[in-house]
Amino acid sequence: MDIAPSPATKTVPLVDADLCTGCAACADECDPACLVMDGGLAVLIEPEACTSCEDCVPVCEVEGAIKMGAAS
Numbered sequence: 001m002d003i004a005p006s007p008a009t010k011t012v013p014l015v016d017a018d019l020c021t022g023c024a025a026c027a028d029e030c031d032p033a034c035l036v037m038d039g040g041l042a043v044l045i046e047p048e049a050c051t052s053c054e055d056c057v058p059v060c061e062v063e064g065a066i067k068m069g070a071a072s
């Protein structure tokens with residue numbers, strides 16, 4: 001999977017694979033559908049489509065499973 005480089009100032013959701021339970025709550029909140037479920041893990045498949053709205057973060061009930069961070 002190719003991931004296009006993003007500006008250093010852009011923030012995107014970062015998912016901790018060890019903590020994510022695969023509940024899909026975050027993906028359901030993503031209007032651009034750039035954050036999707038893949039193999040029971042939330043994955044940002046289209047970082048360039050992410051608007052950094054942060055809607056996907058507060059809906060997660062697992063502390064630390066998803067947080068905003070610099071796109072890399």
Ligand code: SF4
Pocket residue numbers: 012013029030031032033034035044049050051052053054055056057
């Ligand atoms: S920050 Fe917004 S656009 Fe980006 S993945 Fe989360 S819900 Fe989707």
Ligand code: SF4
Pocket residue numbers: 015019020021022023024025026027041042059060061062065066
């Ligand atoms: S809401 Fe949290 S636990 Fe659920 S899929 Fe997203 S990151 Fe994983």
